[in-house]
Amino acid sequence: MLLQNIPILRIFDEAEARAFYIGWLGFNIDFEHRFEPGMPLYMGISRDNIRLHLSGHEGDTSPHTRVFMTCNRIEQLRDELLSRPYKNYQPVVEDTFYGTRQLSLHDPFGNRLSFNEYL
Numbered sequence: 485m486l487l488q489n490i491p492i493l494r495i496f497d498e499a500e501a502r503a504f505y506i507g508w509l510g511f512n513i514d515f516e517h518r519f520e521p522g523m524p525l526y527m528g529i530s531r532d533n534i535r536l537h538l539s540g541h542e543g544d545t546s547p548h549t550r551v552f553m554t555c556n557r558i559e560q561l562r563d564e565l566l567s568r569p570y571k572n573y574q575p576v577v578e579d580t581f582y583g584t585r586q587l588s589l590h591d592p593f594g595n596r597l598s599f600n601e602y603l
Contacts, residue, residue: 490528492537493595494547498525500592501538505529508570509597511536550596558585558601579603
């Protein structure tokens with residue numbers, strides 16, 4: 485029985501990943517792992533019911549992945565992000581042709597995060 489899907493996203497800079505995912509998007513760190521000192525970071529993060537894994541390991545995944553996430557109160561999420569600016573990001577909520585209100589962002593590594601609220 486399938487229970488959960490956890491996407492793995494490629495990261496290239498740990499400090500930038502923390503600033504974006506933890507500092508700006510408000511995710512929490514669930515765990516951090518390195519096979520040994522100096523090895524790339526593998527980190528689990530979550531916010532509410534959304535879980536993501538971030539990996540600095542080349543073979544785990546490739547950049548430019550898109551993750552589709554469902555949420556509610558999407559305007560509240562947008563307002564929260566606007567209240568703590570991050571570089572030149574200006575999140576906008578738009579209607580999609582498939583019946584959602586969507587806030588779409590690219591992380592610093594080219595991955596696309598689509599937060600969607602079904603109408």
